[in-house]
Amino acid sequence: MPDPDIDVYMKAIATEGQKANLITDYVLRILGLEICADTVVGNAMLRGISGGQKKRVTTGEMLVGPAKALFMDEISTGLDSSTTFQIVNSMKQFVHILKGTAVISLLQPPPETYNLFDDIILLSDSHIIYQGPREHVLEFFESIGFKCPDRKGVADFLQEVTSRKDQEQYWEHKDQPYRFVTAEEFSEAFQSFHVGRRLGDELGTEFDKSKSHPAALTTKKYGVGKWELFKACLSREYLLMKRNSFVYIFKICQICIMAMIAMTIFFRTEMHRDSVTLGGIYVGALFYGVVVIMFNGMAEISMVVSRLPVFYKQRGYLFFPPWAYALPAWILKIPLTFVEVAVWVFLTYYVIGFDPYIGRFFRQYLILVLVNQMASALFRFIAAVGRDMTVALTFGSFALSILFAMSGFVLSKDRIKKWWIWGFWISPMMYGQNAMVNNEFLGNKWKHVLPNSTDPIGVEVLKSRGYFTESYWYWIGVGALIGYTLLFNFGYILALTFLNPLGKHQTVIPDESQSDGQIGGGRKRTNVLKFIKDSFSQHSNKVRNGEIRSGSTSPSTSSDRQERVAAETNHSRKRGMVLPFEPHSITFDEVTYSVDMPQEMRNRGVVEDKLVLLKGVSGAFRPGVLTALMGVTGAGKTTLMDVLSGRKTGGYIGGNITISGYPKKQDTFARISGYCEQTDIHSPHVTVYESLLYSAWLRLSPDINAETRKMFIEEVMELVELKPLQNAIVGLPGVSGLSTEQRKRLTIAVELVANPSIIFMDEPTSGLDARAAAIVMRTVRNTVDTGRTVVCTIHQPSIDIFESFDELLLLKQGGKEIYVGSLGHNSSNLISYFEGIHGVNKIKEGYNPATWMLEITNSSKEVDLGIDFAEVYKNSDLYRRNKTLIEELSTPASGSKDLYFTSQYSRSFWTQCMACLWKQHWSYWRNPVYTAIRFLYSTSVAVLLGTMFWNLGSNIEKEQDLFNAMGSMYSAVLLIGIKNSNAVQPVVAVERTVFYRERAAGMYSAFPYAFAQVVIELPHVFVQSVVYGFIVYAMIGFEWSVVKVLWYLFFMYFTFLYFTFYGMMAVAMTPNNHISTIVSSAFYSVWNLFSGFIVPRPRIPVWWRWYSWANPVAWSLYGLVASQYGDLKQNIETSDRSQTVKDFLRNYFGFKHDFLGMVALVNVAFPIAFALVFAIAIKMFNFQRR
Template sequence: MAFLFQPWIIPCFSRKFGMVWPILEGILVDKMIIGSRLGIFWGVSKEAMTSGHITYNGESLQNFYPRRTSAYVSQIDNHIGELTIRETLDFAARCQGARGQTAGSFSWRKHSLATDYVMRVPGLDICADTLVGSDMDRGVSGGQKERVTTGEMVVGPRKTLFMDEISTGLDSSTTFQIVKCVGNFVHLMEGTVLMALLQPAPETFELFDDLILLSEGQIVYQGPQESVLEFFESLGFVIPLRKGVADFPQEVMSRKDQAQYWADNLRPYVFVPTSKIAEAFKESKYGKLVESNLLVPFNKANENQSALARSRYAVSKWEIFKACFARELLLISWHRFLYIFRTCQVAFVGLITCTMVLRTRIHPTDEINGNLYLPCLFFGLVHMMFNGFSDLPILISRLPVFYKQRDNLFYPAWAFSIPSLILCIPYSIVEALIWSCVVYYTVGFAPGGGRFFRFMFILFSVHQMALGLFRTIGAIGQDMVVTNTFGSFALLIMFLLGGFILPRDTIKPWWIWGYWISPLSYGQSAISINEFIAPRWMKESTFGSDTVGHNVLRSHGLPVRGYWYWLGVGVLLAYSVFFKVLSTLALKYLNVIPSDAIKGSNVEDDHSHSSGQSFAMMLTLTTNLTAVIVPHTASVLGTSPERSTGLFNLWIFEIFKEMLREGVPEKRLQLLSNVSGIFTPGVLTALEFVEEVMKLVDTLRHALVGLPGSSGLSTEQRKRLTISVELVANPSIIFMDEPTSGLDASAAAIVMRTVRNTVDTGRTVVCTIHQPSIDIFESSDESITGIPAIPHGYNPATWMLKISTQAWEQKIGQDFVSIYRNSDQYREVEGLIECLSNPVAGSEPLKFATEFPQDSTTQFKVCLWKQNLTYWRSPHYNVVLLFFSTICALIFGSVFWNIGSKRETMQDLFNVMGALYSACSFLGVNNSSSIQPIISRERTVYYREKASGMYSPFPYAAAQGLVEIPYIAVQTLLFCGITYFMIGFERTLVKFLLYRLFMFLTFSYFAFYGMMVVGLTSSQQLAAVVSSAFYSLWKFLSGFLAPKPVSDIFILSTSLA
């Protein structure tokens, strides 16, 4: 039997119940891939390829549900940022069937005991009611998110756990506590854990039963962890004093570090490759023991039936539905401002609409006035559809969490879809009711309660259909740029073939099928029938023997029979059900698009944030803290990730605000910013290129940075790049927050060597490090805490964290704060601070000639250069946009084929105007909506770089706008070159150039509007909602749907549109 993993074939290994196994590897990428592939193999994903016959407890994988029997704890933190930690874990406990316990956050009565226990072990109880947060919403720190990821999986009853780098962002003490708790669970409950750890401390390493050591896709050791040194000693490698046992075998695998551990004086040193070490393992007693264990068949008589999950889900369908429904209610409550804003927006747009076509201006007397009522009816339908379009960002932002929980069998796809579909019904009712109340009688539509409610019902049906349509597009596309593009494409098809822009009789034969399948055509027919067969429109027309209402309907190719209303409503509701079923099926069967195919917009952010909610507990970061950091030194500080990261935020950001309130001049604060730099743990660099700056730390020139977790540089290389971005500004003081988080021991040593080299150049560095190894800790010259010497053979980080806790102080009856304040070291530091606080006689205050290192022109050039490379290397945006424009041009040309040459009747002119109106509005809307995810992703980077003093807002904004111009010019060339001649406009050079100019200006201002609205709003979801209102208003005030009003104020409105 063998597991076939790409890019290696990994020999199989046995795993026993009641044991904890760590995975260590000299190459970080290998270990991450193998750990994730093992989780994939046990059913978390369908990407793995297997061969041979695979059994678990003697059972074939087809006889039970591996995904419920085991759990894969990923190193990627995917959570819904709007939920608190308690709510996230309560939901996981409820879906996984924590026995005899209630997920209290959803019942509002009491909390789950399992949730409380899982939060208490990793120290999450202090922030249980804090929002998890995202890159734009304030929440917990990155280390706390990592703990939430672990707790989400272990809160259930699963006994086989694959845990991938759960220690990232945690201090040594917390990691030791978690691993010890996992070990107790394994030994008492007969579970099995396979865990990948980075930089484990010796005391944490000793908690494991067996060790799996991987290198270059091969197992070089598998056996008792206490025997690993004996195995390597047999090969000639000896661990030196004060070297971590976990770090030693990893560095032996490294060509650069292996020679220093060679201790066989009888043989000259020659590099021992991984293949030879793997062969030596197979021939050793440990390898033979593994092989003999594999040959022993499993005894089913000893099988624990509770170890295998025989049902697909842990709880009943009804319980799953209740849990998902309760969570959806919480999310709607969190987004209540968004929904209230959207509702107020509907009222605002409706108010403008009704005042444009007041009943005092138009009267139901003839066909001319009837043609003024019809656009207002059509616009109501269009606005309902655009209102549904703004739901896309919310769905897309939740998809990563859905795929994770679906693949881990928390709930099926229908349990995710149905609650939101049910809860959107009241929202659609409110939207339709408000629009109807504001518009119906103010405009002067046909009086009568029955017709009013039928008007409202058709708007409700269109809104439900639009929500289902865009939900389906989101479930299939999965990416904001792609879904925005195809959402605009769907709107375009329905808009062109809906029966208003082009009457049914004038639609080309090859497009008539589009009219019959367009939901908007049925909505237009239904809402027009409701109005124009009313008694007031039944008087005889002066233009024939038919009624005025029938003439209006027939002139636009609309039916005149009353049953068309109910037929239209029925088709719209059928479309709504169809789209909702289709979206559920897409969520069920489609897997997440690989990250190297479609790059997400999420940016990893490990910042420590405060909660968006208030809660009783307050975390004291520091009291009366003074410190001095001497040049040419590197200092380490901190006890817990929350305090160290929060302390950095306090020092670097909040202290500026406090000093400003105390009257310190802003210029002096800017000076402090100019001489210092901060490196934060989240890798927020958006540079998609590496050029001269990388010479400072390594030879990774010309390597693409890519996006975290998907492409480009490795995590360790990103850390070094982020450090170099700050170093290139040549600051005198550098604050580094967790520069080694997420790195293995060898990679962390490389980063710290870079820090050491930085210090040697004369700079001062203060950094927080979680779980530093002995080597890393000894690269620091002093510790802020002033704790005495470290005992021989003990990991300094773990000892420091252990000895400095309040519990340990109470245990030994000592107060380290008091001891330090009475020490000579404290007095020396205070004296040094007093000395350095007084300027040298004859010296002048340090000042800079300009606020920024470069002038505005240079800032603009650099920002433009960066934006140009970023756009050029973003084909999922610009290529999709150009492709969409070309397809739209062909559609426009074929729908409006040669209508520009027909100018005999008013309807012919109306058709030509409809072609121009549609082209301007829909291509512009697509430009605006497609650019918003790109700008939203870049905005996170902009905030960091602006805070670092790299550039001012104006050069950045100017470069961001200018880089769009060439792509818009190409888009205009493609679109105008196709549509102008296919539609049949007058073939003169001047008019063709004017056509191109106006299209270019239209596409440009829509794109710039998309940039602006992202900058003005707090989230992409709110930007989409605000945009939908402006799109609707611009469509209505453009002069095509409604005539130019008499009032001066509305003349200004139409001019702005």
């Protein structure tokens, strides 16, 4: 009989077939993720878990599996030191007890975490400098002459001892001349060190295979069987669809609205079967149904592309095979297809007046189901091949161009050129359209024969449009669509299997040997961390020595404070800053912040209406004082900073906040403050210098001349050590451009060039190694030493970085402060305060005070000690002194004035416009993925349509010839117009995130931003329309008349323009790119329906005719067709009689040549209207949730 405890444990950890198990719960607990286990992860636009929690989710995703070898890269980013220790300690137990292997890279590991490791691998410049037991690493470096000083973390020492800038400070033999030891020389020395020799002996000895366990290597590629893999992926896809249900509900509602529009425009009382021409209206109605169902699948592109990064990661870790990921995306969409198509067919079929036989009703339903499945599979396949939103949308638009033109409706089969006939036969849309018209026009309602004809009218309609008249073509269409659905889904699986993410590239950083002099400022600044500790200004020393008020000092008078502020200002000027500034303090008293209770927590039984995140926090931040805002993950650090800086977009804020004694007003506060966000949001296509120039241009006073502004920017670049990178493109995080550490410094610099008095920095060292963090903190320290008020949230600082701060505001879980005051020399004030609390463990010699502080104040320690640290603080002398200080600083100094500016923004409206336009110019010029692909696409479509409609422009003999020529214009308007609209949406969406940051910083108002976004498109669209226009005009063979050529270019230009501006407007009015794509597809369908090509304007029922006048595409077609053919007096054959082209256009389409002036005015009005709506929407709506 097995041991009962072991039996229970083994049953609990059994994973197969279970959604939750003991291992999952255990990992959630050790990672501290229990509190957010039921919270969505979120992204830049969707509020979810915190940045540190996301990093732990990444770690947990690997830990819950059965892997015995773990490779963990930078798992501590965004975590506090106690959580990092807890995770690594769990890894140590896993390795030692379960005989596993773990290789972990850490940024800024605290000493206690470093001491958990058995072996150390030290890399530098692609050389292994040391690999072996942790206990011998210092011995190795001491044998070469380098020694780790006291109160210096060994991990920090190891990262710096190989650096040219930092190595000299560790040279032990001061009586001997120092020479830089390269990584290669260290590596060679290690080979002769006793650890290196032993390692070489082990590697030189052949492994004894008899010692290996038979289960050491797995024989299976995946953790569970194929059926379990499929079920797991199916369950996740269902969960994602349920969480994203708004998109699918929106699509169904959208198709319902489209169906109601269609059924009322093709209303049966208005539809007749008296002639072939009127039969063409039915053909248009059927074609429109195919188009709506096709376009409804295009939303798959954005959804698939957005999920690909996660897929590629999980595919690489062998979570599942690609087929197990792809099949659920297909299978679970089938029921949605049945619902969407049912809504369309049930609403439209009998109201429009199609053949009443029930069999034909369900046959139409079947065809449209297959069309939707084929389209969704096609767009999934295109997304998997494109792998980038812009590229995928380009591929998708190009595919639609061919399918659309080769459907048999735009260009009839008998007029397709022989070199394009293959496109007709491979177009799945052709098979769908042929099956639809075949099903309808071979029905009983179309059996009667017209006078002077031998065939039924249904057959006559099919012949006139070039469709097949045999009934078996319906079933050929069914078979073809099934085949294409299988083919595209199979292609989707192949693309997921064999294609990798698009290549990443980073900025090439100069070799250290070449750039150190620039980056570090020469030999005078070789010591990175020592610089932070020892090169403080006299002011900073006064803070530590208690000469300037802090939470632990006695209050002083307002006049004393003014004298000190004046002294600090003079001191800042002595540091050589080109521009003076006015120092300001900020106080906050009993600040609270709450949000509506999340639905997930309500579901778990929570009854409160509000979730309180900050519970009465008080404190003061002063000029020349560097304050650390710390606490465990989720304590409310970023929340407090967002509240104080005015960046919260929702929730409920309470308490008092003052600036130098006056109530805070956000409009004026934004002018004198800066906020360095954790996410480092910047425009990706400008350089470092241009980013700073742009910020300074808009945020500095107009009284500062350009030369002084440039000198100030140069000074800031020197201050933050960005001078060597001034011409580097910023790029997208993790994709291209600057590294994480360089982005952090750029974020700081962008705020510094605004010359702010108060700066908030959210985790400026998160994601950086110890040396990069030291560079950033040196930048922060330099900033404080100019006399500014600086507040930083920070997670796991080393001793050196932690003690570079002057004061600390420590929060506990739940948003309550437990320490607010100065650190003191070597953190003496902090240590004495907590060691004075009964039961708190004393700090060990050499231990990091930041780590100790978090360990002794966590919630489990509170339970063990039976105390509440927040209550202890509230009853302390320190709290009372802080309250006195807050009260004093909340009173305006005598003779001071409240912040006042004559305008909300630093620069005039016109200057804002010019600055925004300048940045947009460089952003577009350096974004070939958008600009070049757009020109390439429009040129390709021009050649495509030119060869398809070759020389059809002047060869007008029959009614169908005119329809074909009009089809070329109709295709261009929709295909290139829609491509412009779709392509601009991701570009505007990326820039909108930057816009939210820049507007919150008070750089400009919404209208200059909108102005620049609109104006920059004008020349690009002009070149696009001219290139397209001349190619198509020449190849199709329209009449070479100066007036007609100019009219053609005019209408094409404004058509492409209003489509582009519509795309911008769609993004500005919707929360994300997915929704804007879906909304846009609905508008495209309505515009298509009312364009005048599918249903001529005179045939539109009177209750819908108003919209035909409000439809921009209808006006474009009116202008293009009327300007080319509205004055032709040659006769053409129609189904009714022979008449002139001019009369036919007037009678059938309602197009009049003498109305062209008004048509031109309306075409100009649409882009202006869309641009105005874009500007208003970008001003009124803020979809960023903070």
